[in-house]
Amino acid sequence: MSVARILCLLFWLSSCAETPPDDVLNYASCLLMNPIPIEPTGNDDPHLGLKSVYACNCTEEQLIGAPVDSYPEGALIIKVSRRETQDFPWLLATMRKHGGSWEWAEYTRNFADEAFARIPGGPQICTDCHSQVSGVDWVFTVYQPRESERTE
Numbered sequence: 001m002s003v004a005r006i007l008c009l010l011f012w013l014s015s016c017a018e019t020p021p022d023d024v025l026n027y028a029s030c031l032l033m034n035p036i037p038i039e040p041t042g043n044d045d046p047h048l049g050l051k052s053v054y055a056c057n058c059t060e061e062q063l064i065g066a067p068v069d070s071y072p073e074g075a076l077i078i079k080v081s082r083r084e085t086q087d088f089p090w091l092l093a094t095m096r097k098h099g100g101s102w103e104w105a106e107y108t109r110n111f112a113d114e115a116f117a118r119i120p121g122g123p124q125i126c127t128d129c130h131s132q133v134s135g136v137d138w139v140f141t142v143y144q145p146r147e148s149e150r151t152e
Helices: 003-015 124-136
Strands: 050-056 076-082 089-098 101-108
Touching: none
Parallel strands: none
Antiparallel strands: 050 076, 076 089, 089 101
16 A cells, blocks of 8 residues: 555544544633642653643532532533643543443544544543542542632
8 A cells, every 4th residue: 555545544534533522622611620730640640741620510619628529410520631841732531420420531632733532442441540539429639719719
């Protein structure tokens, strides 16, 4: 097979990849759970880079008094990861509460002008790690209001 055909095939396959829903791409309109980005935890960190976590379809009142033991139906938690040497997110890891359970998905890209594409794999990749925090509804990050949002 010629190089040109291989490149065309790769381009065609990449255009078929599942992209994130709009509510995931609009994560910046959700509540930022951590005012300071979360640093990488080491080489075994599944979401390498500086991480910001957003809670969508939740009110601040539902998140205060952490840890939250049960997020509301329809909650969407989005972890956005940015490599320390880049100024754009490369990974979106999502948890969506549906029917009382979490649905898991991850999307990645290599370049700022590239669309995110879903990473294939089953939920066990996520749940194996997140089971450590099953007592707080499977979410590691605890909501921390920004100083400007705190009321005395």
